[in-house]
Amino acid sequence: MGKETIHLKKFIMITPLQPILNGEDKLRLSRYEAVGNDLLRYDRDTRFPLMALINAYAQRGEEIRVIAVTPDTQAAHVHFRQLEEELAALQAEKGFVCAGPEKVTMTYAGDVNAQIELFEKLFPLFEDGDTLYACLTYGNKPMPIAELMAIQYAYRVRKDVLIGCLVYGEVDHSVEGKAPMRVFDITALAQLDELVRMLAELKVSDPAAMLKQILAL
DSSP: OOOOOOOEEEEEEEOOOOOEETTEESSOOBOOEEESOGGGOOOSOBSOHHHHHHHHHOOTTOBEEEEEEEESSHHHHHHHHHHHHHHHHHHHHHOOBOOOEEEEEEOOOSSHHHHHHHHHHHGGGOOTTEEEEEEOOOSSTHHHHHHHHHHHHHHHHSTTOEEEEEEEEEEOTTSSSSOOEEEEEOHHHHHHHHHHHHHHHTTOSOHHHHHHHHHTO
16 A cells, blocks of 8 residues: 655745834734635634634644745735734644744735746745645735745646635725625635636637536536
8 A cells, every 4th residue: 555645734825015104004903704614714803814724724733834925025024923923822722733934035026027936935835745725815916826826836746735725815895884804715716727727728619608517516
């Protein structure tokens, strides 16, 4: 019999860029409502939807790694320290094993070169047998795209890599008064991307109809 693969859980996020103006931190503690996955329910205030993800999937006594891609800005480095504090508190409560968040510093820019840098620094941290969990909430708009590209590339080329759960945290500004905060399970989008890629390779002319048939199974 072959050796059983041990899946190490790795939790990935981009450190927030919200500024600190006149001593006021624009990244505030909030209570997130779980949508699409009851495991993401997290009954405490947090700045980071990743905390709901870790709370849901990190088990007592289990070793995990937390990777924070941190744009090189003063505010992001402050938020990284806040992440350290929140992670330590959750670790003390849940009893998982973690050496603390690993800071992966990158250039802060919106151009393609910065996103390539993100991919180049993140992908080598993924190894055979990993189970990857990620928050795609923060960073400028291209950063979560590059983050997801690195995760999906690892899934395709590394051995026995799994995508455990992907989340996105939302502030609903369409509601008057205090804006609701929600954390969505968007793992299906990665699965949908794999299907779309497969259909493209098969030159399917009506992908929407085919996707409906597949998803109805």
